[in-house]
Every structure is written in structure tokens, then in C-alpha cells.
Amino acid sequence: MNVLAFFFIDPMYFIIVGPAILLAMWAQWMVKSAYARGSKVQARSGLSGAETAQRILNVYGVADVGIEPVKSFLGDHYDPKNKMLRLSPDVYNGRSLSALGIAAHEVGHAIQHAHSYGPLAIRNGLVPMASVGSQLSMAFIFGGFILSMFTGGSFGMSLAVVGLGMFALVVLFQLVNLPVEFNASSRARSILVEQGIVTPQENVIVGKVLNAAAMTYVAATITAIMTMLYYAYIIFGRRN
């Protein structure tokens, strides 16, 4: 932790990554407030999130995907391994526009999976490498950096460069994730209106919830890119 503190009091960290962190915080606030506003409006169709999800799966002929409630708040996700849609209690049982929008977005991922949507396959393929990258990149970068400070040799810096490469996989994952998320939301919105589950006026509120959620992915991607640039700056800036 002391090692991290050493880097995080570096003013260059705040100059390079700070604005992205502020953007991410703003996006988090936006999604919470859009979700809260959409939660207050009940859909005229009267369907719950789970009923909405089931109806869309039926329309698209996707018969092998299950739907189950999951305890965590905003923990909604589609699990491609077990072909399971997991919806948080407010979304599973809720009949608000927020509940329907999020349920439809998650079904969007199930339809992407059923239709072998390219970016989703690439994203899922990147998951193992990106998770190793996110767990080990910091250890390589900071470990290598400290090693080079004490030994003065280039071996430590080589470790740091390997760590930077690992972090690049995290950035790649975030970049591939963006079209996957935008596509799931645009599918969701058009299906909801097509199927008469929400009216075009209600769709405006659904759009605000899903666009705010998409902003959090954009902010996370920008944060990852700027963090990678900061690492590159401390590694290569020191070398010269």
C-alpha cells in the first residue's frame, strides 16, 4: 500500500487520470439518478422485468435461456456459460420503466449470444486474459519499478513493460465491451417499443436510464486508457 501511495501522490497521476475519474464519478451519479427517476414511473403495459425478459426471449425463439432473481442491487447480468439471465429483485419483480429497460438490456446480451454476435464472442474470449491482466499488471509494474530503483538494472524495467502489456489487455477488453453494451441497449429499446411493452413516450425515459448506464462503460474505458498512458509515462519517462 505504501508503494501505491508513493505513486498516487504523484501530481502527474491526477493530471493524466484525474479527469477520467471525475467523469466516472459523474457517470455513476447520472446512472443512479436516472434509475431512481425511471423507478418512479410504472410502465402502462403492467409487465414485470422478468415477464418482459421472458416475452422477448419467446419472440426471438430463444428457448434455452433461464431467468432467475439475484440478490445484489444492480447486479443484473447475463451469464453466457449457464445461459442464465440474473435480475436483481427490483428489476425481476419491478414494473417500472427502469426495471423493464434493464431487463430488456440483459435479454439483449442473451440474444447477442444466441445470434453469435461477433463483438460478444471476442469480449467473452478476452475475459480470462483481461482478468489475469487486471490482477497481475500492477504487481509487475510497481514490482518492476521498485526493483529497478534498487538494482538500477534494466530487468526491473522489463518487468514493468510486461505489466504495461498486461494492462493493455484490460484496455482492449473495455474497448471491445463498448459495442457489446451499446448494441444490447439499442436492441432492448427497439424490441420494447416493437412489442408494445413500452410506449414511444415511455421509451424516452428508458433511453435515459440505458444511456446513463452506457456512459459508465465509456467512463471506465477512458479511465483504463488514461491509466495505461500514466503507466507508460512513468515507465518510459524514467528510462530516458
Ligand SMILES: [Zn+2]
Ligand atoms: Zn450490458
